[in-house]
Amino acid sequence: MSSLGSAEAPATTRSGHRSRIVALLASVTITALVWVFRDQLVQLERYGYLGVFLVSILSNATVVLPAPGLAVVFAGGSVLNPLLVGLVAGIGEPIGELTGYMAGYAGSAVIEDHARFQQIASLLERHGFLTLFLLSLIPNPVFDLAGIAAGMARIPIGRFLLPCWLGKTGKAILVALLGSVSLEWFLGIMG
Numbered sequence: 001m002s003s004l005g006s007a008e009a010p011a012t013t014r015s016g017h018r019s020r021i022v023a024l025l026a027s028v029t030i031t032a033l034v035w036v037f038r039d040q041l042v043q044l045e046r047y048g049y050l051g052v053f054l055v056s057i058l059s060n061a062t063v064v065l066p067a068p069g070l071a072v073v074f075a076g077g078s079v080l081n082p083l084l085v086g087l088v089a090g091i092g093e094p095i096g097e098l099t100g101y102m103a104g105y106a107g108s109a110v111i112e113d114h115a116r117f118q119q120i121a122s123l124l125e126r127h128g129f130l131t132l133f134l135l136s137l138i139p140n141p142v143f144d145l146a147g148i149a150a151g152m153a154r155i156p157i158g159r160f161l162l163p164c165w166l167g168k169t170g171k172a173i174l175v176a177l178l179g180s181v182s183l184e185w186f187l188g189i190m191g
Contacts, residue, residue, distance in 0.1 A: 049076075052073060057093070059096060060097050063100045063148070069093065073179070074179035075179060077177060078179040082173070082176035083173060086176040087172075089168070090165060090171075090172045093164075094164040097144075097147050098157075101150055102151060105152070106151070128159065132163035133167045137168070
């Protein structure tokens with residue numbers, strides 16, 4: 001068992017145990033629903049900034065499974081103000097990441113023995129803010145494991161959300177700007 005698991009109180013109350021089960025079930029349910037309806041999520045982009053915001057929340061609410069969030073940010077950046085698209089997505093993405101955090105907080109012993117999880121847990125213990133920031137800045141599915149590890153380590157939610165928000169906002173702005181530039185480039189080629 002990792003040292004992250006040692007942050008738990010020795011005795012869990014009945015209501016505390018129930019709330020952990022509810023949090024874990026909520027995370028699994030949200031992930032399953034987003035996965036099942038992932039094709040419909042892309043259609044939300046036609047609702048402008050609100051659509052980008054909602055897709056960003058829902059796409060990041062999946063735990064480990066991929067969802068179309070960055071594609072919508074890219075497309076949104078090509079037709080809307082890319083800076084605003086990035087900022088809106090940067091607010092929505094960390095909200096969605098709370099499902100992984102809640103799953104970890106609820107106790108996900110299943111992944112605790114996973115080698116990649118152990119690496120992330122070790123990085124979080126030594127460099128929590130920087131680890132969360134860098135993992136959220138780079139598009140990768142490993143961030144879900146970091147969110148779970150942060151929840152298991154009982155990192156305060158604000159200390160989880162701040163680096164997550166900063167990294168994901170930077171990433172979303174860059175992706176939206178790439179969408180904007182690629183549309184201009186394509187239109188230039190088409191004459």
